[in-house]
Amino acid sequence: xxxxxxxxxxxxxxxxxxxxxxxxxxxxxxxxxxxxxxxxxxxxxxxxxxxxxxxxxxxxxxxxxxxxxxxxxxxxxxxxxxxxxxxxxxxxxxxxxxxxxxxxxxxxxxxxxxxxxxxxxxxxxxxxxxxxxxxxxxxxxxxxxxxxxxxxxxxxxxxxxxxxxxxxxxxxxxxxxxxxxxxxxxxxxxxxxxxxxxxxxxxxxxxxxxxxxxxxxxxxxxxxxxxxxxxxxxxxxxxxxxxxxxxxxxxxxxxxxxxxxxxxxxxxxxxxxxxxxxxxxxxxxxxxxxxxxxxxxxxxxxxxxxxxxxxxxxxxxxxxxxxxxxxxxxxxxxxxxxxxxxxxxxxxxxxxxxxxxxxxxxxxxxxxxxxxxxxxxxxxxxxxxxxxxxxxxxxxxxxxxxxxxxxxxxxxx
Amino acid sequence: xxxxxxxxxxxxxxxxxxxxxxxxxxxxxxxxxxxxxxxxxxxxxxxxxxxxxxxxxxxxxxxxxxxxxxxxxxxxxxxxxxxxxxxxxxxxxxxxxxxxxxxxxxxxxxxxxxxxxxxxxxxxxxxxxxxx
Numbered sequence: 110x111x112x113x114x115x116x117x118x119x120x121x122x123x124x125x126x127x128x129x130x131x132x133x134x135x136x137x138x139x140x141x142x143x144x145x146x147x148x149x150x151x152x153x154x155x156x157x158x159x160x161x162x163x164x165x166x167x168x169x170x171x172x173x174x175x176x177x178x179x180x181x182x183x184x185x186x187x188x189x190x191x192x193x194x195x196x197x198x199x200x201x202x203x204x205x206x207x208x209x210x211x212x213x214x215x216x217x218x219x220x221x222x223x224x225x226x227x228x229x230x231x232x233x234x235x236x237x238x239x240x241x242x243x244x245x246x247x248x249x250x251x252x253x254x255x256x257x258x259x260x261x262x263x264x265x266x267x268x269x270x271x272x273x274x275x276x277x278x279x280x281x282x283x284x285x286x287x288x289x290x291x292x293x294x295x296x297x298x299x300x301x302x303x304x305x306x307x308x309x310x311x312x313x314x315x316x317x318x319x320x321x322x323x324x325x326x327x328x329x330x331x332x333x334x335x336x337x338x339x340x341x342x343x344x345x346x347x348x349x350x351x352x353x354x355x356x357x358x359x360x361x362x363x364x365x366x367x368x369x370x371x372x373x374x375x376x377x378x379x380x381x382x383x384x385x386x387x388x389x390x391x392x393x394x395x396x397x398x399x400x401x402x403x404x405x406x407x408x409x410x411x412x413x414x415x416x417x418x419x420x421x422x423x424x425x426x427x428x429x430x431x432x433x434x435x436x437x438x439x440x441x442x443x444x445x446x447x448x449x450x451x452x453x454x455x456x457x458x459x460x461x462x463x464x465x466x467x468x469x470x471x472x473x474x475x476x477x478x479x480x481x482x483x484x485x486x487x488x489x490x491x492x493x494x495x496x497x498x499x500x501x502x503x504x505x506x507x508x509x510x511x512x513x514x515x516x517x518x519x520x521x522x
Numbered sequence: 523x524x525x526x527x528x529x530x531x532x533x534x535x536x537x538x539x540x541x542x543x544x545x546x547x548x549x550x551x552x553x554x555x556x557x558x559x560x561x562x563x564x565x566x567x568x569x570x571x572x573x574x575x576x577x578x579x580x581x582x583x584x585x586x587x588x589x590x591x592x593x594x595x596x597x598x599x600x601x602x603x604x605x606x607x608x609x610x611x612x613x614x615x616x617x618x619x620x621x622x623x624x625x626x627x628x629x630x631x632x633x634x635x636x637x638x639x640x641x642x643x644x645x646x647x648x649x650x651x652x653x654x
Contacts, residue, residue, distance in 0.1 A: 130621065137617055138610050141529045156584040162553055162592035167622050186584075244584045264611040265588035266618050321544070322579055322607060351544070351581055393562065489549045492559045 110136055111146045119274055127175030131270035138267060139278025148240055148279045153183040153272035154228045156244030157265040158215045159468055160189045160208040168266060169214035172273070179219040180275040184228045186245045187410075188212045189469040192224070193438055193462045199470040208469075218273070224463035225437035227340070227410040229256060237362055240283060242271030246347035247340070247409050247485065253354035255339050257362035259283050262353040282324075282353050288363060289372035290356050292320050293379045296329030298387065303333050305521040306341070306502050308387060310484030313342035315390040317350025319380055326356040326370040334360050337412055344409050345484030388520075394487040397499030397515060402477025404428070404510045405466045406503055407435035408486040413443050415503060420452030422507040428457040429513030433472060438462045467493050480515060482506050525630040525649050527608060530616040532628030534602030535643045535652060539573035540634070541565060547593070547615075548585030556598030574642055575600035576634055579609045590615030594625040602644045603629040 112120065120136070122129040135147055157165055189208035191197050198205055216222050223231060228243070229251045235241045235258035243249050243260040244267070252258040261281050263271065271277045281287040294316055302308050316325055334342070334357055346352040356364035364370035406419065416436060434453065436444075441462050444450045453460060466472050467490045472479070480499040481487055487498045499515055501522070508516040542564050545551060550560035556571040570593065580586045590612055593599030603612060608631055619625040628644045641652040 162588050164591040164595050165588050246584050264584040267614045
């Protein structure tokens, strides 16, 4: 691999042991993926601040001991704790203290304490064409697909190695070639299904199962595929599969035409998806047994418009079951400024920031199903929390909470 | 046979555990036991510990790397991995485990061995069935 003089300086250890290790990692991983050079990145998003393993703390300690400091603006993903609502945490004090130590370590390295899995909802989100290094699978797929920014599929450890060196291996989704679609997803469903929101996370789940590591291009969607809906699609696709980028013809910025998304080549595979396939995937995400025990919405973190939608639908009514709303502290700030938070309190929602209900002990024992609008939550919660998940639209989640039992205005509402 | 690519070099000898589908290391494998817990995975219940794990690639979360490191730290992880395609999240996990804990988990890309019993050996650029 070709190294710039500045890279060699870092590799020689002149900028500390942590940066040296970071550079060694970039070279090793870059070479394994065929990269011939490193490129500058303009920002980073770090996924390693959620304490789900002792190894994360050991690694953070290793970096801090090695004088790690980020050299580009760097945001932080969800952690294990809600620092704004610390009483919500039901885990033991020892784990909480370690989780806090992990969070502090990354702030000490110069990262911004944003604590959100939806950094694309922050004002700092990257613009079209910018080279970045993001962790968090749903954020990666959103940055590449919806924003047209360029990031590899970085995970724990690698994201911070990029942030402390300001560099990334020039390969894969960083390059023009690596962003071209090779699989075409031909969606053929009725108009009313495209109107509803449930189809989007279900389609994402199905695509994740189908395409493996390939970049798919979807035909058959239109401007009804809003940012929030593409967020849901990408989050499911990146949970069920290994999708780092997708195109939607006529919607996402590198797919003005099918031909553009494919780079003028024929797709290696064309998969037609109709209602039967969607029905089967929806059933895989929905394991509701009947009784409604709780509701949890927002994975990834709800946007301001989604929070406002919850408040509008709830208007003047209260929830009969525990209702958890996961969002970022930044979105909550905006909700407070616009007065939306008052409606949330009146509704009886438990607002969770900085973390999410499926990654840390916040929900108490639940008698019955947990209903969610999130394909990602539905994907992980059964194994993580041991709960049965009912799946529906955001509106159905709110209506169900008000009724105290599951309400469905239609499978594809 | 000669492997297609060495992602992390090293030696490992053990039984193959061939996964029929990709697995998500975060959320799909219990890091305390090394057991596959993803209810959608056809081999739910299988234990990764001590095996040479054979799979097309990992799935899902950015937590894949740290989950692999944790499995290696606790001794519940695979002793080597054979992939159908390069997977940087697993490469990163193995390299970090080597740095933090001195654990070696070689990772190679190779034509996946067919369902097979017996002991196999990863050594540098080769993947062979042991004679014993």
